[in-house]
Amino acid sequence: MARALSVVEAGGAEAAALVDALHPHTGRAWRLGVTGPPGAGKSTLVDRLVATYRARGLRVAVVAVDPSSPFSGGALLGDRVRMDRASAGPDGRGDDGVFVRSLASRGAPGGLAAAAEGAMDVFDAAGYDVVIVETVGVGQGELGVAETTDTVLVVLVPEAGDGVQAMKAGLMEIADVFVVNKADKPEAGALARALRAALHLRTPGAPSPEIVTASALRETGLDALVAALDAHRAAVAADAPARHAARLRRRVRALVEDAWRRRFWTPERTAALDAAVGALDPAARAPHRLAERLAGGLAGDTPADDV
Numbered sequence: 631m632a633r634a635l636s637v638v639e640a641g642g643a644e645a646a647a648l649v650d651a652l653h654p655h656t657g658r659a660w661r662l663g664v665t666g667p668p669g670a671g672k673s674t675l676v677d678r679l680v681a682t683y684r685a686r687g688l689r690v691a692v693v694a695v696d697p698s699s700p701f702s703g704g705a706l707l708g709d710r711v712r713m714d715r716a717s718a719g720p721d722g723r724g725d726d727g728v729f730v731r732s733l734a735s736r737g738a739p740g741g742l743a744a745a746a747e748g749a750m751d752v753f754d755a756a757g758y759d760v761v762i763v764e765t766v767g768v769g770q771g772e773l774g775v776a777e778t779t780d781t782v783l784v785v786l787v788p789e790a791g792d793g794v795q796a797m798k799a800g801l802m803e804i805a806d807v808f809v810v811n812k813a814d815k816p817e818a819g820a821l822a823r824a825l826r827a828a829l830h831l832r833t834p835g836a837p838s839p840e841i842v843t844a845s846a847l848r849e850t851g852l853d854a855l856v857a858a859l860d861a862h863r864a865a866v867a868a869d870a871p872a873r874h875a876a877r878l879r880r881r882v883r884a885l886v887e888d889a890w891r892r893r894f895w896t897p898e899r900t901a902a903l904d905a906a907v908g909a910l911d912p913a914a915r916a917p918h919r920l921a922e923r924l925a926g927g928l929a930g931d932t933p934a935d936d937v
Contacts, residue, residue: 638748655755663779665765670785675846691753693763776804788817813843
């Protein structure tokens with residue numbers, strides 16, 4: 631498992647071959663995305679969810695995406711530290727039914743590491759029943775998790791204006807279940823009421839997400855949270871084939887676009903762009919005109935040095 635995940639994280643042809651080989655064996659695991667702003671207690675909450683699902687006899691995998699250092703590209707992997715209890719098991723000797731893998735975001739948009747979806751495939755193919763992916767927690771960039779999971783849990787806390795952030799960031803649109811964590815704080819009830827009042831901002835006809843208050847640290851409200859997640863999982867089960875097909879279409883489109891992007895930006899086109907940007911003539915630097923002239927060579931019919 632660890633070697634397979636390392637291959638996926640490294641990327642390249644070997645990772646692509648592995649993911650393709652595993653693909654026929656995927657589609658059975660329930661993929662739960664956990665997102666929300668930093669400091670909302672996502673990792674502690676995931677730790678409690680893992681313990682709950684393990685008590686049911688389910689095998690649980692966690693993909694914990696941590697922010698990367700802008701200098702080294704590495705990550706502190708603090709999320710994994712906060713999940714020690716889940717991976718240790720009830721006797722503290724380690725639990726073979728739990729696998730926690732941390733990934734560095736490496737600046738990827740959408741709050742997910744580029745390898746996160748491949749890692750979920752590895753866990754799915756290996757027979758894990760529940761695959762939880764915890765995003766990096768950057769707020770407005772968290773929307774990618776909705777495209778890669780079956781259920782999205784948005785974690786908020788009654789402080790730092792999280793209610794307003796949720797409404798502005800698009801989290802209102804992607805949440806299947808909201809949990810107001812740190813419910814022991816007096817402002818928790820007010821945030822829950824504000825979320826309920828803001829549900830009209832969602833797309834007309836979209837199902838209304840359940841809103842639960844809980845405290846991961848004090849372990850209160852967790853039964854209600856798990857019940858809400860179970861209800862959403864059951865509600866979308868019949869639509870699973872269509873959801874998986876939509877996920878595959880999006881993934882293939884992204885791969886094709888990435889391939890074209892890498893094919894297009896040859897050293898010659900990059901040099902042509904740099905030369906045009908550095909030109910003194912304002913007309914040569916007109917952005918739309920410059921883009922059109924560069925894109926004219928996409929099919930090879932116009933050389934880049936024509937710019």
